[in-house]
Amino acid sequence: MPDISVRDQIRKIVELQKIDVEIYNLRIELQEKPARLAQLKEGFERSKGALKDLEQKFKSVQVTRKEKELELKTKEDEITRANAQLLQLKTNKEYTAKISEIEHINADKSIIEEKILMSYDESDAVSAEVEKEKVKVEEEEKKYLAEKKQTEGDIKLMEDRIRVLESQRKQASVGIDQGFLNRYERILRHKGGVAIVPVLHEGSCGGCYMNVTPQKLNAIRMHQELVECEMCSRILYIEDDV
Ligand SMILES: [Zn+2]
Numbered sequence: 001m002p003d004i005s006v007r008d009q010i011r012k013i014v015e016l017q018k019i020d021v022e023i024y025n026l027r028i029e030l031q032e033k034p035a036r037l038a039q040l041k042e043g044f045e046r047s048k049g050a051l052k053d054l055e056q057k058f059k060s061v062q063v064t065r066k067e068k069e070l071e072l073k074t075k076e077d078e079i080t081r082a083n084a085q086l087l088q089l090k091t092n093k094e095y096t097a098k099i100s101e102i103e104h105i106n107a108d109k110s111i112i113e114e115k116i117l118m119s120y121d122e123s124d125a126v127s128a129e130v131e132k133e134k135v136k137v138e139e140e141e142k143k144y145l146a147e148k149k150q151t152e153g154d155i156k157l158m159e160d161r162i163r164v165l166e167s168q169r170k171q172a173s174v175g176i177d178q179g180f181l182n183r184y185e186r187i188l189r190h191k192g193g194v195a196i197v198p199v200l201h202e203g204s205c206g207g208c209y210m211n212v213t214p215q216k217l218n219a220i221r222m223h224q225e226l227v228e229c230e231m232c233s234r235i236l237y238i239e240d241d242v
Helices: 006-088 092-173 178-190 214-222
Strands: 195-196 236-239
Touching: 006 092, 006 178, 006 195, 006 236, 178 236, 214 236
Parallel strands: 195 236
Antiparallel strands: none
């Protein structure tokens, strides 16, 4: 038999419950924190990836332009060579053919020049996009780091608070029968951190709102045992009666 009355023990369990509900809620919050951070990090990494793609695109525009500039140089050389050959040609037919060849090369050259000009426009546009994305990445990084710091601070505070509460709960459990305590803790784990609830004024369970039978109410008032709700299995007590 416990040294102190069941009524006193229930009073103690009610006090313990106040501590435990806070611990329970803090633990839930603590579990959610890493997911929130991961989500922020993902957003930031995505922007970084987009920036990298744009920078890659910018580089590839430059590479293509270099190639086009080489092609242009080749065409210019071909034209110089063809113009030199022109002077040595003997017949009209050969001359006309060479002129036509030069015209063809010139036409190719114009197309290449056009492409080079377009590539300057393209790199200007991509470069503007890169700058815009850089600002975005910087902002997101700042936001991410600030939230990370804040979250780490919050986690530390919550862990500290849990430690304080754990030590309070140890003191609060002194004097409660071990069997009662085990029962209470088992319900606590299975019922969302709420194991003992008051009977509400209209005679219903403060946990699941089902009616508490008059027999149960009598049993609660007798203070000889822990009385559980038939529906949600939480321990019941009457607020003015403990
Ligand atoms: Zn209930």
